[in-house]
Amino acid sequence: MSEYTWPDPATRPLLGKRISRVDGPVKASGRAKYTYDYNPNGLLAGKILRCPHAHARIVSIDSSAAEKMAGVKAVKVLQTPGTEIFWAGDEVVAVAAVDESTAEDAIRAIKVQYEVLPHFVSDAEPPKNIGVNNGPISRDDFEDMEDNQVPDEQVIAAIKANGISFKPDDKYLKDAQASGVDPQVVEALRSAKYAEGKTSRSPYKKTAVQKQGDPDKAFTSAAAVSEGFYGASCITHCCLETHGMASEWPTDKDLVVHVSTQNLSGIAPQVSEPLGIPAGNIQVLQQYIGGGFGSKFSPDRWGIATAQLSKAAGGKPVKIMLERDAEQEVAGMRPSGFARVKIAADKDGKLVAWESRSWGTGGMGGGGTPPLPYIFEIPNQRKQHIAISTNQGSARAWRAPNHPQAAVITMTAIEDLAAKMNMDPVDLITRNLELTGPREKIYRDELPIAAELMEWKKKWHPRGDKSAGPIKRGLGLSLHTWGGRGHNSDCDLTIHPDGSVEIKMATQDLGTGCRTIITIVAADTLGIPLDNIKLLIGDSRYPVSGASGGSTTSGGVTSSTRRAAVDARDQLFAKVAPALKAQPKELEAVNATVRVKSDPSRSLRWKEACAKIGAMPMTIRGKNPDKSKPPDLTNSGVGGVQMADVSVDTETGIVRVNKMVAVQDCGLVVDVKTAESQVLGALIMGISYALYEEKILDPVSGRMLNPNMEFYRLAGIADIGEMKVHMMIGKGYDERGVIGLAEPPVISPGAAISNAIANAIGVRVPFLPLTPARVLEALENGGTHATV
Amino acid sequence: MKDDPTRKPETTSGVSRRDFMKISGVGVALPLVLGPKMVEAAGEEVAVHGPGKVPVALTVNGKKLSAQLEPRVTLLDALRDNFDLTGAKRVCDRGVCGACTVLMDGKTVYACAVLAIDAQGKNITTIEGLAKGDALTPVMQAFVAHDAQQCGFCTPGFIVATTHFLEQHPNPNAEDIRRGLSGNYCRCGTYNGIRAVALAKPEGRAS
Numbered sequence: 001m002s003e004y005t006w007p008d009p010a011t012r013p014l015l016g017k018r019i020s021r022v023d024g025p026v027k028a029s030g031r032a033k034y035t036y037d038y039n040p041n042g043l044l045a046g047k048i049l050r051c052p053h054a055h056a057r058i059v060s061i062d063s064s065a066a067e068k069m070a071g072v073k074a075v076k077v078l079q080t081p082g083t084e085i086f087w088a089g090d091e092v093v094a095v096a097a098v099d100e101s102t103a104e105d106a107i108r109a110i111k112v113q114y115e116v117l118p119h120f121v122s123d124a125e126p127p128k129n130i131g132v133n134n135g136p137i138s139r140d141d142f143e144d145m146e147d148n149q150v151p152d153e154q155v156i157a158a159i160k161a162n163g164i165s166f167k168p169d170d171k172y173l174k175d176a177q178a179s180g181v182d183p184q185v186v187e188a189l190r191s192a193k194y195a196e197g198k199t200s201r202s203p204y205k206k207t208a209v210q211k212q213g214d215p216d217k218a219f220t221s222a223a224a225v226s227e228g229f230y231g232a233s234c235i236t237h238c239c240l241e242t243h244g245m246a247s248e249w250p251t252d253k254d255l256v257v258h259v260s261t262q263n264l265s266g267i268a269p270q271v272s273e274p275l276g277i278p279a280g281n282i283q284v285l286q287q288y289i290g291g292g293f294g295s296k297f298s299p300d301r302w303g304i305a306t307a308q309l310s311k312a313a314g315g316k317p318v319k320i321m322l323e324r325d326a327e328q329e330v331a332g333m334r335p336s337g338f339a340r341v342k343i344a345a346d347k348d349g350k351l352v353a354w355e356s357r358s359w360g361t362g363g364m365g366g367g368g369t370p371p372l373p374y375i376f377e378i379p380n381q382r383k384q385h386i387a388i389s390t391n392q393g394s395a396r397a398w399r400a401p402n403h404p405q406a407a408v409i410t411m412t413a414i415e416d417l418a419a420k421m422n423m424d425p426v427d428l429i430t431r432n433l434e435l436t437g438p439r440e441k442i443y444r445d446e447l448p449i450a451a452e453l454m455e456w457k458k459k460w461h462p463r464g465d466k467s468a469g470p471i472k473r474g475l476g477l478s479l480h481t482w483g484g485r486g487h488n489s490d491c492d493l494t495i496h497p498d499g500s501v502e503i504k505m506a507t508q509d510l511g512t513g514c515r516t517i518i519t520i521v522a523a524d525t526l527g528i529p530l531d532n533i534k535l536l537i538g539d540s541r542y543p544v545s546g547a548s549g550g551s552t553t554s555g556g557v558t559s560s561t562r563r564a565a566v567d568a569r570d571q572l573f574a575k576v577a578p579a580l581k582a583q584p585k586e587l588e589a590v591n592a593t594v595r596v597k598s599d600p601s602r603s604l605r606w607k608e609a610c611a612k613i614g615a616m617p618m619t620i621r622g623k624n625p626d627k628s629k630p631p632d633l634t635n636s637g638v639g640g641v642q643m644a645d646v647s648v649d650t651e652t653g654i655v656r657v658n659k660m661v662a663v664q665d666c667g668l669v670v671d672v673k674t675a676e677s678q679v680l681g682a683l684i685m686g687i688s689y690a691l692y693e694e695k696i697l698d699p700v701s702g703r704m705l706n707p708n709m710e711f712y713r714l715a716g717i718a719d720i721g722e723m724k725v726h727m728m729i730g731k732g733y734d735e736r737g738v739i740g741l742a743e744p745p746v747i748s749p750g751a752a753i754s755n756a757i758a759n760a761i762g763v764r765v766p767f768l769p770l771t772p773a774r775v776l777e778a779l780e781n782g783g784t785h786a787t788v
Numbered sequence: 789m790k791d792d793p794t795r796k797p798e799t800t801s802g803v804s805r806r807d808f809m810k811i812s813g814v815g816v817a818l819p820l821v822l823g824p825k826m827v828e829a830a831g832e833e834v835a836v837h838g839p840g841k842v843p844v845a846l847t848v849n850g851k852k853l854s855a856q857l858e859p860r861v862t863l864l865d866a867l868r869d870n871f872d873l874t875g876a877k878r879v880c881d882r883g884v885c886g887a888c889t890v891l892m893d894g895k896t897v898y899a900c901a902v903l904a905i906d907a908q909g910k911n912i913t914t915i916e917g918l919a920k921g922d923a924l925t926p927v928m929q930a931f932v933a934h935d936a937q938q939c940g941f942c943t944p945g946f947i948v949a950t951t952h953f954l955e956q957h958p959n960p961n962a963e964d965i966r967r968g969l970s971g972n973y974c975r976c977g978t979y980n981g982i983r984a985v986a987l988a989k990p991e992g993r994a995s
Contacts, residue, residue, distance in 0.1 A: 030875025684977030
């Protein structure tokens with residue numbers, strides 16, 4: 001009987017409108033309390049002693065002087081003598097003291113001796129003659145592949161081809177599946193051949209060549225072939241609120257943690273195991289988070305340390321928030337991705353062949369494999385990827401893992417090919433849209449809209465701005481895609497007899513508008529104002545909802561909320577129907593009334609209607625996914641087009657973005673205002689990584705040279721230019737259901753800006769960030785080579 | 789105040805302890821009474837604070853606040869840790885990002901780049917002091933209306949900076965905004981909304 005579908009556009013009082021975020025006022029007033037702001041009486045300050053070497057073995061630790069210092073309440077050795085350390089900044093000892101100054105002094109008083117070992121931090125092009133690593137897959141190799149989101153079929157193929165050098169027991173396999181490893185991958189591990197591991201000293205891990213079609217023949221018979229070198233350097237997440245956690249033990253069995261996390265419901269299981277206490281005894285709290293971007297899914301070693309230090313200090317609260325340098329050095333980075341590419345088209349501009357030799361590093365794990373060629377399923381391909389292990393803090397998921405690198409390698413190569421064929425790249429891309437599979441129609445809709453917003457036809461010129469003077473102007477574009485199906489989510493919606501409505505969900509709002517869209521969906525369904533709903537999130541005691549990663553939150557929380565609200569509304573109708581002398585199915589909830597659809601004069605105000613519930617409130621659980629309550633309210637697979645207009649000063653190499661255009665689909669848009677903000681923010685983050693951001697490692701010391709915010713530069717308000725965002729809304733889009741929006745729009749800016757620079761100055765600046773030095777070098781040598 | 793046995797006799801404010809004893813003729817074992825000692829160094833009177841905690845009195849949002857703080861404690865940490873005024877955020881902690889922006893005698897400063905002891909005698913206004921009670925100031929309302937915030941961590945600093953900027957530039961143009969608000973960073977990318985706020989010229993500091 002119940003209709004779980006999204007409502008018809010004509011009957012959506014709030015859904016799909018332009019609504020200010022519900023937590024805007026508390027944030028703007030400075031009253032929003034983040035984990036960093038947690039400041040109870042008696043709070044102890046925690047600090048971490050970090051290894052200063054990129055590769056070393058701990059020989060000895062003497063913390064006796066720190067332990068004796070006045071004001072020091074606990075000292076915990078995190079990695080013991082004999083342990084090998086693989087990156088600078090790794091955690092060695094933690095202390096808790098009455099205040100930060102004392103904790104800092106205590107850290108300085110600890111003496112650690114290291115045996116310094118050779119390190120490797122370069123992600124320069126690997127040597128030509130390295131072999132394919134065919135050894136069995138170690139546990140580290142496997143976990144690295146999973147951490148780096150290597151596609152499941154590749155992982156399965158590697159396990160089958162090479163065997164494994166570890167013996168996963170049932171618990172390991174169960175834990176792997178629980179933490180999100182695909183069941184088929186788990187099965188491959190279970191049935192894998194065991195082989196003794198050969199230890200390889202090489203930092204290079206080369207995949208087997210992947211081939212489809214006949215690339216040699218296709219290149220030979222092609223009308224045009226373009227070759228180039230493209231890529232993007234390692235960057236960091238640079239969350240403004242650094243990672244951190246506060247722990248306290250109200251009893252010796254119960255732990256309460258405040259943590260800056262994208263994974264509120266998933267923290268307790270990760271904390272319980274190392275501490276050896278039941279996950280049910282751990283309460284996890286977080287109201288506001290100052291940025292995550294994919295780097296905050298785990299409690300991390302420092303978070304566990306706060307619980308251990310608190311226990312040692314008699315249960316008093318202990319908080320550790322990372323210092324900025326530690327945040328930049330160890331708390332997350334995006335793998336680099338580079339490639340030498342050969343691409344070919346026939347005389348009509350149809351893409352016929354692709355060849356790439358790609359490489360990159362994501363720290364010790366090597367990093368993920370960019371999906372090449374991006375977007376376009378070119379019929380004839382040969383490709384090979386080399387993951388480089390380096391001694392630096394590990395990669396973490398960075399918005400749209402592997403996709404920005406893939407875009408910056410593929411969309412640039414396509415633009416260079418178009419230039420070689422004297423074609424407008426919009427034209428060349430349009431001719432190849434059938435290679436984009438299920439999203440062909442979306443791109444066909446979006447490209448003309450983007451072109452019009454950019455005035456592409458009027459402003460575009462063939463490669464190289466021929467106007468006089470040192471300032472050259474150009475246009476570029478890029479396409480992108482992402483999945484984004486809604487994650488698992490449970491929602492409890494309670495209607496009280498006084499008409500108030502309460503929603504509980506153990507989710508988190510990263511600033512995406514999560515609170516706002518949950519409230520909109522519930523209020524829209526119940527026909528009541530937004531402020532009639534009290535939304536409670538950020539407490540692990542509420543119903544479980546998934547981690548905010550991979551653009552899965554919007555689809556998940558709106559689906560579970562819609563189902564809960566529809567059921568609650570229908571149960572309310574059943575209670576109210578007799579009073580209105582009608583059948584429940586004849587009722588509707590609109591304008592804060594419950595009334596008879598055919599005779600609106602027979603109505604009860606919302607409060608009066610809710611009084612019919614009886615003395616006790618009514619709580620309804622909504623779930624996602626829920627096959628018993630079709631249809632699926634969320635979906636997967638979005639398309640977006642972005643265009644950039646830049647000016648380049650050919651005397652200084654400085655690039656200025658004049659304008660960015662983004663046309664984006666995300667299925668049904670729940671709140672146009674926060675959706676547009678998400679896209680605008682992604683464009684700005686994209687300008688930032690395109691032009692400024694780079695994690696620079698010193699080959700001599702192995703340390704990050706810019707672990708700060710003056711030399712790790714973010715874009716500022718002066719750097720953004722004009723911005724136009726167009727959301728695809730209406731028929732063809734709304735009925736797809738809700739799809740997340742956090743990843744897709746951040747994928748294309750790097751490629752679009754790189755293409756615009758090439759169009760302006762006539763040569764390709766090979767890789768990001770597109771700094772003045774690299775622009776000048778490309779101008780000097782014609783764009784064929786870069787050493788910086 | 790007793791010497792902290794774990795602390796080395798290090799130089800403070802460029803004056804070593806031996807110089808201090810020689811110049812002032814006062815042994816450090818004597819209790820330090822109200823206010824810092826003055827010594828002469830390089831021909832100038834220099835205040836010597838510490839070592840150890842010293843009394844610090846601040847005027848914040850019109851209120852007199854006092855605490856015992858080590859001289860190395862920044863204004864930002866004093867506000868956050870001792871007075872629970874957590875609107876100003878610690879982000880870069882070295883005077884770059886602007887997340888800790890507060891007003892000192894009416895001018896914007898990075899609170900992480902000012903020592904608490906140096907903020908004594910000044911009028912400090914934090915984000916909490918801009919609004920009266922629960923009501924939002926016009927600038928805060930404009931930040932909500934133009935959705936000039938996402939995670940919100942940079943927002944208090946940006947609002948203090950924008951409030952001051954609009955007092956200095958009541959009719960800002962795009963170039964004024966580029967220059968005048970470039971002292972604050974945002975990671976989520978809310979500058980488009982912040983630019984719209986400044987162009988909308990919300991007036992007045994009062995709620």
